[in-house]
Structure formats: C-alpha cells, structure tokens
Amino acid sequence: MNWIAALPMYNASPALAADWRALLGRAEARLAGWLAARGDTLSIVEPDGPLAAFWLRPDLLLSQTCGYPLVHALAGRVQVVATPAFDIDGCAPGRYRSVLVTGAHVDAPSLDACRGLRAAYNDDDSNSGMNLFRAAVAPLARARPFFASVTRTGGHLASLRALAIDRSADVAAIDCVTFAFVREHLPELANGVRVIGFTGDAPGLPFITSNAVAAGDVARLADALDHAVRDDPALAQRLKLRGFVRLPADDYTSILAIEREAVALGYPRLL
Incomplete structure (x- = not known):
C-alpha cells in the first residue's frame, strides 16, 4: 500500500504548514521499519479536493479532522488515533474552545450585545466556528x-x-488554537478584532486513520506521533504542542449533545 498523510487544519501560514509537514516527517521516520516490513510506503501530500472526501480515502494513514464531521459524515468510517494537547490558553489536554471575537469597529462588550449584528462562520460542518x-x-x-x-x-x-479587514461582518467564533497561531503569524488579522468571550469546550481536533488500518496498528501510529513531539522540542514549541492524548472515540459524542441542546432551545441553526 502507498499510504498518504496530510495535516490541513492549522496551516495559518506557510511556516506553520511546513512545520506540520515536518511533524509528519518525524512520525514517518518512526514508522519506517513497520512500513518497510509490510512493503508499504508513505507520501506526505496536500489534499487536492474536498476534505470530506480526502478523509475517507482508504489509503489515508494520518490526517486531522474536526470533531463535527467525525460524529456526522465520518462516523464509523475512520478511526481516531490521538488528539493534540496544545499549550494554549483555553485548551485543557485534548480539548479546546472557541474565542468569540468582534471586529475592532464594533462596540459590543459581550455576545448578548451582538444581537442584531452580522455574524460570520467558517463552515456548516465546523464544531468551533x-x-x-x-x-x-x-x-x-x-x-x-x-x-x-x-x-x-x-x-x-x-x-x-471579514471582521478585521473587510468589515463585512461583526462577530465570529474562532477555534482558540487557530486564534493563537493568528496572533503569532498574522497580527494584521488579530489586531483588527477584539475578544469578547469564549464558548464552552469540546474534545480537540482528532488525528484519524483509515478503517483499512488494522486496529492493533492504530496505537503504533499514536506512538509515532508521541515520539515526533519528543524528538524535536523546538518543532513542538513552534506548533504549541505539549503532546498527544488518546481519547476514546465515544468522547466525541459530547459534540452531538452540544448540538442537541441548541436544537432543544429552538435554535437549530445560526440565524
């Protein structure tokens, strides 16, 4: 098998994209003997189409997805390998939350004060946004x-x-990991918004693998990620990674509970 791997979720800048590829390279080095013994190879790639289709490829060895598609379109169709533990405010080990931000032009001190303003969100299948x-x-x-x-x-x-530059929207919820990277790498965006609060938290964005990978080898992949962080402390620091935790896949059903609660309150979609 020629396996593929990609980490598309936190590439806020070219430097970060290179560092996430380097992390995969470190993991690949740890997996080299296992791959060779099987007659397999691994290619680190860039997804060339919709991520929903990429994550379902049978030759996917490692990638990262959002928890919302994990419990919807990907449910039962991929395996959870490990979840990053970030050294970022708002992130308990293996968990994260979203930062509520307004444009700097908006005079709203809280989410409640945003009633009647213009909201922006990233996508329908995003847990954070x-x-x-x-x-x-x-x-x-x-x-x-x-x-x-x-x-x-x-x-x-x-x-x-949309908030900071175009001023075509007023308020949004941004993954706290993304926001930390934006503050460091894209200050022109960070400086154009104000933080007004935080959402509740949820399990972090999991690393996944294809169902074609034997269940016994999933732990091998997680071990390789652990070593990738320990082998290069400078890389881990740039990626704000403390390491990885191994959450049971069932932990992600809490995302469905968050969804159900909003629906029960009569608010099934952002509007």
Missing part, C-alpha cells in the same frame, strides 16, 4: 433570529478577514 457558536447563542436567542445576517466564509482566516 458553527456548532460551539450556535450553542453559545442559543440561550440568548430564545428561539428567534439573533443576528441581522449570517455569512459562511469557508474558513476561520476568511472569517477574521
């Missing part, structure tokens, strides 16, 4: 429309640009 945002708004909305408009931007960086 949509699901956690929806859950935070639901108790305030009282089963009624909360925002004047809601725009899907296609990515967290695009949402921040």
Whole structure:
C-alpha cells in the first residue's frame, strides 16, 4: 500500500504548514521499519479536493479532522488515533474552545450585545466556528433570529478577514488554537478584532486513520506521533504542542449533545 498523510487544519501560514509537514516527517521516520516490513510506503501530500472526501480515502494513514464531521459524515468510517494537547490558553489536554471575537469597529462588550449584528462562520460542518457558536447563542436567542445576517466564509482566516479587514461582518467564533497561531503569524488579522468571550469546550481536533488500518496498528501510529513531539522540542514549541492524548472515540459524542441542546432551545441553526 502507498499510504498518504496530510495535516490541513492549522496551516495559518506557510511556516506553520511546513512545520506540520515536518511533524509528519518525524512520525514517518518512526514508522519506517513497520512500513518497510509490510512493503508499504508513505507520501506526505496536500489534499487536492474536498476534505470530506480526502478523509475517507482508504489509503489515508494520518490526517486531522474536526470533531463535527467525525460524529456526522465520518462516523464509523475512520478511526481516531490521538488528539493534540496544545499549550494554549483555553485548551485543557485534548480539548479546546472557541474565542468569540468582534471586529475592532464594533462596540459590543459581550455576545448578548451582538444581537442584531452580522455574524460570520467558517463552515456548516465546523464544531468551533458553527456548532460551539450556535450553542453559545442559543440561550440568548430564545428561539428567534439573533443576528441581522449570517455569512459562511469557508474558513476561520476568511472569517477574521471579514471582521478585521473587510468589515463585512461583526462577530465570529474562532477555534482558540487557530486564534493563537493568528496572533503569532498574522497580527494584521488579530489586531483588527477584539475578544469578547469564549464558548464552552469540546474534545480537540482528532488525528484519524483509515478503517483499512488494522486496529492493533492504530496505537503504533499514536506512538509515532508521541515520539515526533519528543524528538524535536523546538518543532513542538513552534506548533504549541505539549503532546498527544488518546481519547476514546465515544468522547466525541459530547459534540452531538452540544448540538442537541441548541436544537432543544429552538435554535437549530445560526440565524
């Protein structure tokens, strides 16, 4: 088998993209003997189409997805390998939350004060940008429309640009890991927004593998990721990685509970 691997989720800058590829390279070195014994190879690639299709490829050895597709479109169709533990405010080991931000031009000190403003979110299958945002708004909305408009931007960086540069939106929820990287690598975006709060937390974005990988080899992949962090402390520091934790896949069902709670409050979608 010619396996593939890619880490597309936190590539906020070219330098970060290179570092995530380097992490995969470290893991590949640890897996070299196992791959050779099987007559297999591993190619580190860039996804060339929709991520939902990429994550379902039978030759996928390692990638990272969001928890929302994991419990929806990917449910039962991939295996969870490990979850990053980030050294970032708002991130307990293996968990994360979203930062609620407004454009610097907006005079709203809280989410409740954003009633009637323009919201932006990255995508419909995002836990951080949509699901956690929806859950935070639901108790305030009282089963009624909360925002004047809601725009899907296609990515967290695009949402921040809409707030900070274009001023075409006023408020968004941004994954706290992404926001930490933006503060370091894209200050022009970070400086154009204000933090007004945080959402609840959820299990972090998991590393996954194909169901074609034997269950006994999933732990081997997780071990390789652990070693990749320990083998290069400078790389781990740049990626703000403390290491990895091994959450049971069932932990991610809490994301469904977050969704159900918003629906029960009469707020099934951002509006």
